[in-house]
Amino acid sequence: MGSIDEDEEGDELACDGEAVQPSSDSLAAPRAASPVLIPAECLDEEGVGSRSATSVEWGSNEPRMGDEDNLRVDVEEMGREPRSFKEAMKFPQWHEAMKKEIEALEDNRTWSVVQLPEGKKALGTQWVYKVKYNSDASVERFKTRLVVFCNHQVEGINYNDTFAPVAKMVMVRTFLAVVAVKNWELHQMDVHNAFLHGDLSEEIYMKLPPGFNKGRPGAVCKLHKSLYELKQTPRCWFWLQR
Template identity: 65%
Template sequence: MCSANFSDSFKVFLANVTAFTEPRSFKDAMEFDVWRKAMGFEITALEDSGTWDLVDLPPGKRAIGCKWVFKLKFNSDGTVERHKARLVALGNRQEEGVDYDETFAPVIKMTTVRTFLNVAASRNWALHQMDVHNAFLHGTLDEEVYMKPPPGFLSSGSTKVCRLKKSLYGLKQVPRCWFGTLQTALLDYGFRQSTSDYSLFSLVRGDSEIYVLVYVDDLLFGGNDTALLSAFKSYLSSQFHMKDLGTPRYFLGIEMARNAEGFFLCQRKYCLDIISEAGLLGCRPTDIPLAPNHRLAHSVDAPYDNPYQYRRIVGKLIYLTLTHPELSYSVHILSQFMQKPTVAHWNAALKVLRYLKGTPGQGILYKAGTDLVLTGYCDADYNACPLTRRSLTGFVFFLDGSPISWKTKKQDTVSLSTAEVEYRSMSWTHKLWFQFYFSRCVEYKIMDYVSLRVETDLLIDTNLANACVITYISP
């Protein structure tokens, strides 16, 4: 994809995001003064907020470890906003019932993110992105948790450990603590929480409206009233230590560009990182991600000598499908061989990366000034799995021509005919879920889609399956 259509500021942003690298270990970070200062700032912030007390480890107790995670934060113009060092507790060493109890905390669904951006582009809403500084530190721990001192900030001969009084990144229960704190703040301001996606909040005052999407400590929000948006930003800053990132350019690893035509989403940096990790930056691109009639399920090749690398690449490809619907089928196939991949499976994964080499900047465009008509397509592949004889279902939903939801999945049962396969495919594509989602949004004014047709179009290429549906719903 050519970058000539991008604005100069977005070109600078892409260049900076691609060029800068982040340390992967404490040893690497200690070689740079900016990262040493970042770690010092993090420790100071933790101590000022009273996150822990240095105590002797009580008999019978066990202290979990911790590590440093380093991340670059960018401004909307592409410049480096700050070098961030995060101290993370090794929550994988915690024991249920001893160190933690409840852990679940909701995050925004990607379908909701894409739908929100589509509506924002259609209605020309102003969008803002904010980040909560040390968000997890706002929660208070009820459990007794001990942690080893941070690397590099306590003498090697000391036997002291940190008794955690407040939540810390990495602990299993802290996302729940933080979400409860943020939820209370939003509800107190007058927001209403969606029942179809608990990380979507709405505020409607007369003709003014604001919608907030929450993903842990990243907030994406927008609306049709700039004064109300400014007041809301001031309220957030009074409740938490906020960082105003301006116009959204980089949200959850997704690059966002906006102009008069609408929103464009892609994962160019993430895609290039995957290709670079596999050593394929100089490879020849291919036109398709997976060969037809691949027969990977019947592979008799030797086992791949580095299954961890295969799992890591496929795991990254799964996240890449957030903006690459055309990879849904290929990733579905590759993810079935995570336990014992063979050389053929690895070569198939490399073919997907070679396809990405030719399309690193491919993404999704949400157009401005659209009518927001929801249309769904579904299809099925009879007896697609040669091992279980189960068929395959795929669906995609478009909101005025732009994809917002898609998936490829095996059917739960074995079908006996192609008509049965197609009929099951239609029932599985969540048409009723979408109708419930949008009708509930209109009913509770979570998102008032004025021009959205209630009767969603669901299209399939089999007349017999269509006839079965018509017969079933006819009075």
């Protein structure tokens, strides 16, 4: 299968697209086939794979690196947060975390894979890695997040209003005071990955995530749901609650 052709990860935030055939406007279908990861030894310093690379599937139990020494991870190295996709691919814990993140985004119908329309540009993407710890300093989980490079979004083209109203603290304190005076029960809740549920009204295209391979040259992701770091993501969540 083919691999990613464009620079997906680096110190600079880049988002150059390629002009190809128009895309389909249909929503993403449920995940039909597992996306593919490229082995670490087949990646260059920017995390871009060569076309001769042998693919590694997200669904595998461990990433096949070709060198078993890469999988002998001591506690110190395992707890260190990777600084690049290529580095993360050396550790099965991060490989599994990226797999789950991609599956969750596809199950949420966050995007559909299409060809980039002529005259459009695709925003770049990057993986962010974070080790979550328990109160006793033991590792709770390995968390990954796929973010979009929003610094190349153009106002009026792929975003408009970005503000989202929030409750002032004085109102929150007043509400809590009323609850206390009237001896009411108070409940709270948390929405898991809240920002990922907002619907986008703008036409936004995103480069394939680092390591993501659909075997379609020129393919990009057309976003249907908001994603982390998009300028309008908080506002999309606000409108969803109305």
